[in-house]
Amino acid sequence: MDSQDLQVLAAVRRWRAEGHRAALVTVAQTWGSAPRPAGAWMALRDDGRVQGSVSGGCIEDDMIARMLDGRIGGSQPFVLTYGVTREEANRFGLPCGGTLELVVEPAPDHALLTDLAARLEGGQLVRREVELASGQVRIFDACRGEALQWDGQRLSTIHGPHWRLLIIGAGQISRYLAQMAQALDYAVTICDPREEYSVEWDVPGAPLVAGMPDDVVMAMAPDPHSAIVALTHDPKLDDMALLEALKSPAFYVGALGSRVNNAARKARLLEYFDLSEGEVGRLHGPVGLHIGSRTPPEIAVSILAEMTAVKNGVSVARPEPANPASAGCGVR
Structure with missing residues (x-):
């Protein structure tokens, strides 16, 4: 039975092979009550199909709409924040005023995702870093005990058997x-x-x-x-x-x-x-x-x-x- 990360990676790779564009979305930070933890992944296909989850569903609906109307495009990673106001929290179904900060990668590098999947399938623990300013993505060997890090410009996530x-x-x-x-x-x-x-x-x-x-x-x-x-x-x-x-x-x-x-x-x-x-x-x-x-x-x-x-x-x-x-x- 594959982990959630492997399921997301498999979907992205399959969609790319079928000729679709796919974005990768990561929960970078949460405040208050949030339905999914930091590090959760979601893949979003150009026709609105999803794999994985970043919330209970309402945020996914908004992101599908963004993908379909062209607001998720290009190649530069960017940040989306949901739930800053009480009205927005209610709109997106975030409990008790919860807030999510998401890093969106509109066009993740297919070769790097394939490398990451191979490492995870081999039971390795991997650190993946995304630099928002440059758009550069790198993967490294990780150690147990390492945790997600996010400073607003660089996102470092840990994948594999924690x-x-x-x-x-x-x-x-x-x-x-x-x-x-x-x-x-x-x-x-x-x-x-x-x-x-x-x-x-x-x-x-x-x-x-x-x-x-x-x-x-x-x-x-x-x-x-x-x-x-x-x-x-x-x-x-x-x-x-x-x-x-x-x-x-x-x-x-x-x-x-x-x-x-x-x-x-x-x-x-x-x-x-x-x-x-x-x-x-x-x-x-x-x-x-x-x-x-x-x-x-x-x-x-x-x-x-x-x-x-x-x-x-x-x-x-x-x-x-x-x-x-x-x-x-x-x-x-």
């Missing part, structure tokens, strides 16, 4: 989780030493690495942009990953299992491994938000939803089931 996800186990849940995470710009890696599972792993862009889970976690060198999820449901494998992951600065560590199994796991980690109560307390288990999920794709949704909440600093309460003893390992 986050990393290590999944322990190459089962069915992992297949759905890997593809969903890729759509959110995670660089996904799988670890499963069990040959009966690993030989069947074939999710594009999510490599399976050899080795035991604890060694793979240490080799990963998790940082605050890393998540580790254990999904084998085999304590001999999951616990090996967790004893290293819980000591790391990874922002999210989770493990599959019922409440009863997870309580036993936490007790086991405290009793037999060199982990503190604080470290064991970081474990998200049962993994994922409680949304009543039972199928592998539903469980993957619940896991990624909880990861997203933690990443964004949102606290989500865990409701107790009516009968905790009957809660299955896959019910979220």
